[in-house]
Amino acid sequence: MKNYLTILFAFLLAAPVFAQDNMTVPLIEVEGFSERKIAPDEATFQINLEEKAMKVTDAVKVLNKKTQLLADALKKAKIKDYKLIADNYSVDVNRIYRTGVSRDSGYVARQSLRVVTSSKNEDLQKIVEAIQGAGDMSYNLNFQISEATQKSLEDALLTEALKNAESRAQLIAQTLGIRTIKVHRVSLESQPVTYAYAKMEMMRTSADSAPAPPLLNPDEQSIQKRVYVKYTY
Secondary structure: OHHHHHHHHHHHHHHHHHHHHHHHOOEEEEEEEEEEEEOOOEEEEEEEEEEEEOOHHHHHHHHHHHHHHHHHHHHHOOOOOEEEEEEEEEEEEEEEEEOOEEEEEEEEEEEEEEEEEEOOOOOHHHHHHHHHHOOOEEEEEEEEOOHHHHHHHHHHHHHHHHHHHHHHHHHHHHHOOOOOOEEEEEEEOOOOEEEOOOOOEEEEEOOOOOOOOOOOOOOOEEEEEEEEEEEEO
């Protein structure tokens, strides 16, 4: 406790110093920016399952059966290079509101499933057919830049953003007749920001419905990085 109070007291003493530093030290503050536009390399089928029943065990049983049917359909189709991911599982009381009065009517079980694969996978149509063959399911097809690709570009984006900030600061200094500048403080975004412009398709499928091909030509997406740099002169 004593150490905590000592650290807090030191911080309170230092805070006015930092504030005064920004007020008394002449600064040039700039934003550095970098951007890459690349084609999405990952396709994700998002499937949301829901089942209502009077007993928890019945709702869960049917939900698990639907999940297993999808897993079996994907396996039977011999689809290459995909991941079936289950998450956001929940079971809640099915509460119904009518004329301002609520009553409980069994339970509702929910499960989110994701089929993740390459955007260039030749088996995308087979995945659609497997989902249709597994039963009555709603899904979204999204194209995005994978996390691995974003991480591989992070250093390059950061370098470009820092160079952009330096170029802006040098331009300001030269325009104002300032001879030399020096980095005072740098603030970074935690990770690149992705702006998704990829096309998306939502379908309602059933076992006896005609196959509907997915949208295979997603737009490019933009990955951006920003830094904030203060220079002294």
